[in-house]
Amino acid sequence: MSSNAAIPKLAPAGDNAPRSLRAFTSALKQGRLAHAILIHGDHPPALESACLELAGRLLNAGETTKHPDFFALRPSGKARLIKVDTLRDFLRKIQLTASAGPRKVGVVYEADRMPVATANAFLKTLEEPPADTTLFLLTTRPNDLLATIRSRCFHLKLPAASAALTDADWLSWRTDYSAWLGRLISDDKPKPSDLVLGAYGLGARFEGILQRLADAAWEKAKAALPEHLEDEEMDAAQSGLHKGMRTSLLVEIEQATRDFALASPSDPAIVARSVRLGRAVGDLEKISGLLEVNLNEAAALEFFLLRSLRHWTAKN
Helix, strand or coil, X not given: CCCCCCCCCCCXXXXXXXXXXXXXXXXXXXXXXXXXXXXXXXXXXXXXXXXXXXXXXXXXXXXXXXXXXXXXXXXXCCCCECCHHHHHHHHHHXXXXXXXXXXXXXXXXXXXXXXXXXXXXXXXXXXXXXXXXXXXXXXXXXXXCCHHHHCCCEEEXXXXXXXCCCCHHHHHHHHHHHHHHHHHHCCCCCCHHHHHHHHHHHHHHXXXXXXXXXXXXXXXXXXXXXXXXXXXXXXXXXXXXXXXXXXXXXXXXXHHHHHHHCCCCCCCCXXXXXXXXXXXXXXXXXXXXXXXXXXXXXXXXXXXXXXXXXXXXXXX
């Protein structure tokens, strides 16, 4: 634990707030804040937003990312990895004495992108943390971090993003997806070839919608990035934002599938639907993992849809 003198007090979290957030707020009030905080959840923009708000309170700063005692470490390059040399530069900076106040804040974006060598180097910092410094680690994949890193962090899990996307093309896609699922279990099924063509059409549309939404989000987000970022870091930041948008769409597909499967709880076939739902969710988790190793997005969704066709038309 590190000293928390002069930390601005956060308003107490309400009873409906996540338990981890209430614990975080309590630790702030009592001056017992952990030196490392792991913020994880399914929506990268939400993780960053929460982190910057908390960091701003710690630094008593309006524009958090421009504060002289705010330091960020991001993946870089096409592989989106956090390299050992960039980690060492980051660690050198946070070891220095704060220049504008009593505290420093360091943020590691996409902390799961640390290779083993980088993670081991970072672990040494967690074992001997710099004074008056709070480190935030952001990730959608906490289990990909070394267990020894996770064990040295306070965990702040954000709830699943609740605000659905309102883009007209995406809403149309969701409607057509649900209609396609309905045709799979209809007593008057279309020809199998029509169902397969429908799956390929949904896959192609998904890729185009994702790219457009990610591009629009990047145009908005890049203006807020620090000016000194190198090209490799900019590329990785854009890739990370694309990944976040993709995650949001996959979460909404899961919810649409769940809504479809459980739409009629009194239906005698609800048990069979629940089984198929479980298989579909398992496939979504599988393609999410494959996308992390750069599987083509259209191919990944086509795989999911064709598997769904098989699940929902199966007799058992």
